[in-house]
Every structure is written in C-alpha cells, then in structure tokens.
Amino acid sequence: MTYKYSILLPESWTKDNFYTYTSEQSIENGSFVVVPVKTKKATGIVMGTDSENNFDGLREITEILSYKLNEQVINWIIVSSKYTLIPMNQILKMILVSNKNTKPGYLEIQSEVNDLKPGKYPIEMLKMHWNKVRAMMKEGVITETEFPSSDIPMEQDFFSPDQTKAINSIQAITSGTVLLKGSTGSGKTNVYFEILHKIWQQGKQILILVPEISLTYQLIERFHERFKVYPYRWHNSCKQPVWNWAVSGKPGVVIGVRSALWIPFSNLGLIIVDEEHSTTYKQENGPRYNAKDIAILRAKSENIPIILVSATPSLETVKNIRDKNYKCVELERTIPNKLNIKLVKTNKWMSDDLKKHIQETLERKEQVMLFLNRKGFSTHIHCTTCNNRLLCKSCTAGLIFYKNNYTHCSYCSQKQLMPKVCPECQSEDSWKFYGMGIEKIQDQLCEIFPDHKISLLSSDTTEIIDETMHKMQNNEIDILIGTQILAQGCHFPNLTLVGIVQGDIGAHSGDIRNTERMYQLISQVKGRCGRADKPGTVIIQSADDKHPLLQAIAQENTKEWLDQELSIRQNHNLPPFSRMIRIIIGSKSAALTEKIVMNIKKPTILGVEIMGPAPTQLHKYNNDYRWSFLIQYSKNIFPQAKIKQWIDGFRLPKNVRLTIDVDPQSFF
Ligand SMILES: [Zn+2]
Ligand SMILES: [Zn+2]
Structure with missing residues (x-):
C-alpha cells in the first residue's frame, strides 16, 4: 500500500507549509525523513497523512531516519509559529543541525x-x-x-533558611512559570542547582538558558564544582552530539544561549532562564523571537516548570506576577556588609569624590570597576568646516571613533579606517572629536594612576573575556573599565569600588524600555562589588541627581520606582499593558520603499490599532531604506492570524525586505 504524507521542510517555495511525499511504509508523525527536492535531498518531519492528494507526480520518501519528535514538540512548533509569525519551515531550520558525522557526546x-x-x-x-x-x-x-549521573547531596547547613524555603516552594511547583528573584550574592544559582538536581535524578533532561556565551564558561565551572560532572554546552563545534542526546531522551543537562531553545528534547523536565531580563534573549537578526517567551510556550506544551531567574526582573515579568500568571520566590541578600551607595552630582566624567575613592581603594590594594555604556574613544566625530557629523556609509547613524584610528557603526557593526578627508566637504584635518568612550577613560586614568594596571572590557573584546576575568580574579588588574558586559554575573572578592560614570546615560532617548534597562544595568553593575567579606562602595555620577530612578537605586528602594514606571506604562497603554507587532519594510531604494508602503491599505481589526507607515527612526540601516508599521493591541487578544492575512496580501517585489517583529524590544 502507498501512503501519502505531509512533510515539513526547512525551505518553502510556495505559501504552503507542507509538501506531500509517498512511502510504501507506514511512518509515525514526527519522524525525520529524507526526501528529494529538485536535484537535492532535504531532511523534513512527517506532520500527518495527506491521502486526499491525487497529484500524479508525487515523489517518494528516500529514507526514514531513526529519530522522531514527540507530539508536544510538534505542537510547540505550531504554536510558536502562530505566535511569532515565523513560518514553520524557518523554525524547522533552527531546529535542525548538520548531521554529517556522528560524534559521540x-x-x-x-x-x-x-x-x-x-x-x-x-x-x-x-x-x-x-x-x-x-x-x-x-x-x-x-x-x-553516557552523560554521567551525579548524586552528591548538599550538606544540610550549606543553605540558609531562606534558601531552603525557596527550594521547597519551587520544588512544590510541578508546572507553570516561577520567578526566582534575589539580588547578586543571594545564592540563586545554588538554589536552582538543587532543583534541577532532583529533576535530573528523576531521569529527565534540563535546559539552562544564559544570555551571553561568556557566562556559559563560568556557569559550567560552578556546575562542575557542585556536581563533579560537566554539563553539555550548546556550542558551534559540538551541536550534533548534543542534538542526538536530546532526541534520545537520556538524562542530562545542557547550558546554552538563546539558540539552545530550539534543541528538540524528547524528555524535557525543566527549563531555567538565567538573567531573564536580559535583552540578548531577543533575536534581532533573521527570524525575530524572544527565547524566553518561546521557552515559556515550550514548558506549557510539555506541562513542566520553567524558572526565570533575575535580580531585576523585566516589567513584563513583574506584571505577570502581579496578575498571578507567574509565581514568585524571593531570596534575601546573604552578604554581611551593606553596600555604601553614593549619588554624586557632576558634569565631569570623574568627580573629586570618585577620584578620592579610587585613590583610597588602590592604596588598600583593592580593585575598582568603572562602568560606562559607551564603546570606543569618542562617540561623536564632527567636521569643523561643514559642520556635519561623520556618518556610517550604510546607515543614517553617527560613527564612533576608536583609538586604533578606526571608526565603528554601532548599528551595522562595520569597521572602517578613519577618513583623512571629510566626505561631505573634502576638507582635510577638520575633524573634531566629542563624547567619551571607555578607551578615553582608560587613557586619562593611565595618566592619573600610572603605576596601576588598567584594562578594558566590552563586546569588542569578547575574545579576551575569559582571560580578563581570570586576571581580575587573580588581582592582576587594578581598574577594570567596561560597558554593559560588566553587568553579567561574575564574582571578584577583592572588588570594593564600583563607579557608574554616567548614571543618566540614555535617560532621555525615545525607547519605551530605556529607564527599565538603566535600572537593570546599574543594579547589576553595582551588585559586582562587596560580595565577599569586604564592604563595598558604589558611586553613581549624574548631571541630574534628582532622577527618580537613581534616587531609588541609591536608597536601595526600587519598589516605589517600579510602581511608578508601571503606572506610566499603564497610562500610555504601553507594554506590558498592551502588546505590539512591528512590521518593517525596506529596500535599497528610498523611493521604492516609500511607494510600496504608501500603497498598502490598512485593515480594520477589532481591538487592534495599526500606526504608520512612517520612516523608521534609523531610516537607512545596512543600506536599506526602511519604513514601518507599529501594531498595538490589547493583551487578551491574539490578532496574529489576521495580521498574517494582511501581510500575505502585500505582494512585495523580490528586492524588498520584510521583517515581522512580534513583541519588539528595539525600535530603531
Ligand atoms: Zn566637512
Ligand atoms: Zn552602519
């Protein structure tokens, strides 16, 4: 008998989701199969039968692979596609890994x-x-x-009463989302290690998502200290063995950044999202999705618990707790010394207060960390002849100047040699540089403290993160200056002074989540110091010392500020009180993009407001001239299907790019 099957493939040539193939064998849903596509072969998944298809030229499935996805995973793929509007074939593409060799794990x-x-x-x-x-x-x-098991129990008195209570309350939760909240140093990691240990011992698989690749290394070491076993790491060089293990359903633990979300586990027992507020969970290139939200959908489809971990949860999470959608378990900081936090009003990059504290800290042979979220040397390059700012060739964005005489665009990441001549007016030697980056701070600090080792850390120097962290731990660095990468969890026992160079940076720009991010960043950076037995000092410099957020952080009372921020969002009906979808249309021709968007008719959908089209804030990005629609709707409706219908009707030419961003995090 000939069976006909609907197959989901990682490519799509038409608007259809599935393609029909035949087989003489009966194949279960979810099975991976190899099928001919034109002159090539592709791996796909059997989604169901299609006996009604009477097309003559149906081709035959060439191979049935030995692994399959269970019903929950299939269901999750369908739900994720419906929610994010990412076509199912693109989701499958993220799920599949190259299977060229079969390395052991x-x-x-x-x-x-x-x-x-x-x-x-x-x-x-x-x-x-x-x-x-x-x-x-x-x-x-x-x-x-095989992935080893580990049954080393923790000593009873290892945990504080507070932590024991947290462990017990989370262990009582068998499904749903729970926030594990606690400031840096409160022992969140030890608490979730205990919880995952139990689930691991039940023979289940566990996924730990972390925001940065640099964090996986430290977490893996901590994991080994606790369990004397190394977890898998979702890493480019070894995806295939981890994938095979995940599909096999054998117990174990894997740690990875956002793409680890798409590993097709067949026996998942728990998901942990560490630093859940981190913006890196949002994929901003290619298919746009928020790994945290898709992980929550995953946990739902498996009916398993998911633990979000943070000291400074996102407002989305805070609201979900207040609405009783998520549970919350909170830990107190167990550090004996209270932080000494000072808010200093200044227009200089280094106030006398900060300078004095740096001097004293260095004299005590302790370490200093300075935080400024500005990369490079100067943030602004200006031509004094024609008064123009030097812009990126591919974007309508100002370039950053680096000490090595290169310029850098923070949007498209292009690096170029600093031009001698102004491209606008052809003047020579007319450049003037403004705005401080971390490189300039390093130069100036080296002059003031010539006998001390001063290092930089930013996303420009990811290749030396591990090395710098080690040096910092071994006291080989006296002052570490860095951007937001400093906010990521790391423990330096001899670090006792943290300086926030410009606490009010970004406070006045247009992004709705700007203040929230400031709150998260500053709170995280300040948590880096005073984690051992030495008391820590945090100095927050700002031109505006009345800023409500900085005041709240200085007084370590952010609850009131959170209430205020939430009520601002509520009054303007912004997320988390509503939802948004952003649609961006771009092409190499400004005129073409404009003509296309102007011809798009907006539908009327109940409860949905479609704003635009309007040129995007960064009109030219990566050589594309872009316009966007912003769709806003209330939280209790899911207009995705109707929005998709509308978008499908756009009929865009091939050279026009369409980006759909559900729950957008960036608005440039
Ligand atoms: Zn000029
Ligand atoms: Zn650029």
Missing part, C-alpha cells in the same frame, strides 16, 4: 589529555580535532560513555 579519558585529568567529559572540552579523537578512541585511550 560524552567521552571518558584514561590518561591526561590536553590538561584534562582522567575522567568523563563532554567532547567539546577536549578541544581536539575530531580525527585525533577518533584515532585515540581506536587506541583505547578515549572511550565513548
């Missing part, structure tokens, strides 16, 4: 290899070429093994 080494002592390790930790690993496996030096 976990290995046991019998003698020392690459500084690793004999023991069991995930393959990526060997940091060796696969051919070499294979050769050593043939020699018997390395053998394949």
Whole structure:
C-alpha cells in the first residue's frame, strides 16, 4: 500500500507549509525523513497523512531516519509559529543541525589529555580535532560513555533558611512559570542547582538558558564544582552530539544561549532562564523571537516548570506576577556588609569624590570597576568646516571613533579606517572629536594612576573575556573599565569600588524600555562589588541627581520606582499593558520603499490599532531604506492570524525586505 504524507521542510517555495511525499511504509508523525527536492535531498518531519492528494507526480520518501519528535514538540512548533509569525519551515531550520558525522557526546579519558585529568567529559572540552579523537578512541585511550549521573547531596547547613524555603516552594511547583528573584550574592544559582538536581535524578533532561556565551564558561565551572560532572554546552563545534542526546531522551543537562531553545528534547523536565531580563534573549537578526517567551510556550506544551531567574526582573515579568500568571520566590541578600551607595552630582566624567575613592581603594590594594555604556574613544566625530557629523556609509547613524584610528557603526557593526578627508566637504584635518568612550577613560586614568594596571572590557573584546576575568580574579588588574558586559554575573572578592560614570546615560532617548534597562544595568553593575567579606562602595555620577530612578537605586528602594514606571506604562497603554507587532519594510531604494508602503491599505481589526507607515527612526540601516508599521493591541487578544492575512496580501517585489517583529524590544 502507498501512503501519502505531509512533510515539513526547512525551505518553502510556495505559501504552503507542507509538501506531500509517498512511502510504501507506514511512518509515525514526527519522524525525520529524507526526501528529494529538485536535484537535492532535504531532511523534513512527517506532520500527518495527506491521502486526499491525487497529484500524479508525487515523489517518494528516500529514507526514514531513526529519530522522531514527540507530539508536544510538534505542537510547540505550531504554536510558536502562530505566535511569532515565523513560518514553520524557518523554525524547522533552527531546529535542525548538520548531521554529517556522528560524534559521540560524552567521552571518558584514561590518561591526561590536553590538561584534562582522567575522567568523563563532554567532547567539546577536549578541544581536539575530531580525527585525533577518533584515532585515540581506536587506541583505547578515549572511550565513548553516557552523560554521567551525579548524586552528591548538599550538606544540610550549606543553605540558609531562606534558601531552603525557596527550594521547597519551587520544588512544590510541578508546572507553570516561577520567578526566582534575589539580588547578586543571594545564592540563586545554588538554589536552582538543587532543583534541577532532583529533576535530573528523576531521569529527565534540563535546559539552562544564559544570555551571553561568556557566562556559559563560568556557569559550567560552578556546575562542575557542585556536581563533579560537566554539563553539555550548546556550542558551534559540538551541536550534533548534543542534538542526538536530546532526541534520545537520556538524562542530562545542557547550558546554552538563546539558540539552545530550539534543541528538540524528547524528555524535557525543566527549563531555567538565567538573567531573564536580559535583552540578548531577543533575536534581532533573521527570524525575530524572544527565547524566553518561546521557552515559556515550550514548558506549557510539555506541562513542566520553567524558572526565570533575575535580580531585576523585566516589567513584563513583574506584571505577570502581579496578575498571578507567574509565581514568585524571593531570596534575601546573604552578604554581611551593606553596600555604601553614593549619588554624586557632576558634569565631569570623574568627580573629586570618585577620584578620592579610587585613590583610597588602590592604596588598600583593592580593585575598582568603572562602568560606562559607551564603546570606543569618542562617540561623536564632527567636521569643523561643514559642520556635519561623520556618518556610517550604510546607515543614517553617527560613527564612533576608536583609538586604533578606526571608526565603528554601532548599528551595522562595520569597521572602517578613519577618513583623512571629510566626505561631505573634502576638507582635510577638520575633524573634531566629542563624547567619551571607555578607551578615553582608560587613557586619562593611565595618566592619573600610572603605576596601576588598567584594562578594558566590552563586546569588542569578547575574545579576551575569559582571560580578563581570570586576571581580575587573580588581582592582576587594578581598574577594570567596561560597558554593559560588566553587568553579567561574575564574582571578584577583592572588588570594593564600583563607579557608574554616567548614571543618566540614555535617560532621555525615545525607547519605551530605556529607564527599565538603566535600572537593570546599574543594579547589576553595582551588585559586582562587596560580595565577599569586604564592604563595598558604589558611586553613581549624574548631571541630574534628582532622577527618580537613581534616587531609588541609591536608597536601595526600587519598589516605589517600579510602581511608578508601571503606572506610566499603564497610562500610555504601553507594554506590558498592551502588546505590539512591528512590521518593517525596506529596500535599497528610498523611493521604492516609500511607494510600496504608501500603497498598502490598512485593515480594520477589532481591538487592534495599526500606526504608520512612517520612516523608521534609523531610516537607512545596512543600506536599506526602511519604513514601518507599529501594531498595538490589547493583551487578551491574539490578532496574529489576521495580521498574517494582511501581510500575505502585500505582494512585495523580490528586492524588498520584510521583517515581522512580534513583541519588539528595539525600535530603531
Ligand atoms: Zn566637512
Ligand atoms: Zn552602519
């Protein structure tokens, strides 16, 4: 008998979601199959039967692979696609990994290899070429093994009464979303380790999402300290073995950044989203989605718990707790010393107060951290002849100047040599530089404190993050200056002074979440110091010392500020009190984009307001001239299907780019 199956493929050539193929065998839904596509082969998933299809030229499934997705995962793919408006084939593309080789995931080494002592390790930790690993496996030096189990109990008195209470209350929750809230140093990680341990021992799989790749390294070390076993890491070099393990349903733990969300676990027992407020969970290139929200959908479809972890939860989460959609478990800070927080009014980059504190801290042989969310040397390059700002060639954005004589665009990330001649007026040597970046601060500090080691950390220097963190831990750095990367969790026992160079940065720009992000960043950065037995000082500099947020942070009383911020959002019906979808249309021709958007007719949908079209704030981005629609709707409706219908009717030419951003986080 010939069966006909609907197959979801990672590409789509028409508006259809599925393509029909035949097979002589009966195949279960969710099975991975290989099918011919034109002259090539593609891997797809069986979504159901299609016996009604009487088309003559149906082709046959060439191979049925040994793994399949369960019903919950299939259901989650469908729901995620409906919510984010990302076509299902693009979701499948994110789920699939290359299956060219079948490396083992976990290995046991019998003698020392690459500084690793004999023991069991995930393959990526060997940091060796696969051919070499294979050769050593043939020699018997390395053998394949399973993800080890770990049943080392924690000593009873390891946890404070507060932490024990938190563990008990979260363990009582068998499904739904719970926020584990606690300031830096309150022991959140130890608490969720305890919870995942129990679920791991029940033979389940656990996913830990973290915002930054640099954080995975530290978390993996902590995990090993606790369990004497290394977790898997979702990493470019070893996706395939982790993927195979996930589909197999065998117990274990994987840590990864947002793309780890798409691993098709068949036996998931718990999801943890660390630093849930982080903006890096939002994918801003390609298909746009928020990994945290899709993870919550995932937990729902599996009927398992999901733990959001944060010291400074997003307002979306705060509102969900107030509305009783999420539960909340809170930890107190267990550090013995209270922080000494000072708000200093100044127009200089370094007030006398800050300078004095830096001096005293260095004299005590303790460490200083300075935070300024401005990369490079100067943030503003200006031509004194024609009065124009030097702009990026691909964007309508001003360029940043770097000390190595390069310019950098913070939108499209292009780096270019600083031009000698002004492109507008052809004048030579007419540049003037304004605005302070961290490189300039480093230069000036080196003059003031010539005998001290002063280092930089920003997303420009990700390749030295681990090295810098180690040096900081070993006291080889006296002053560390950095951008928001400093906010990510790290423990330096000798760090006792944190200076926020410009506390009011960004306070007046147009983004609705700007103050919220300031609150999260400053709170996180200030939490870096005074975490051990030495008291810590935080100095927040600002031209406006009456700023309600800075006042609230200085008094360590942010609840009132949160209430205020929430009521502002409510009064303007902004998220989290409403939802938004942003539609961006762009092309290389400004005239073409404008003509197209002007011809789009807006539909009337009950409860939905469609604003625009309007040129985007950054009109030219990556050489595209862009216009956008902003759709706002109330929280209790899901107009996605109707919006999709409207968008499908646009009929855009091939050279016009369409971006759909559900729950947008950026508005440039
Ligand atoms: Zn000029
Ligand atoms: Zn640019």
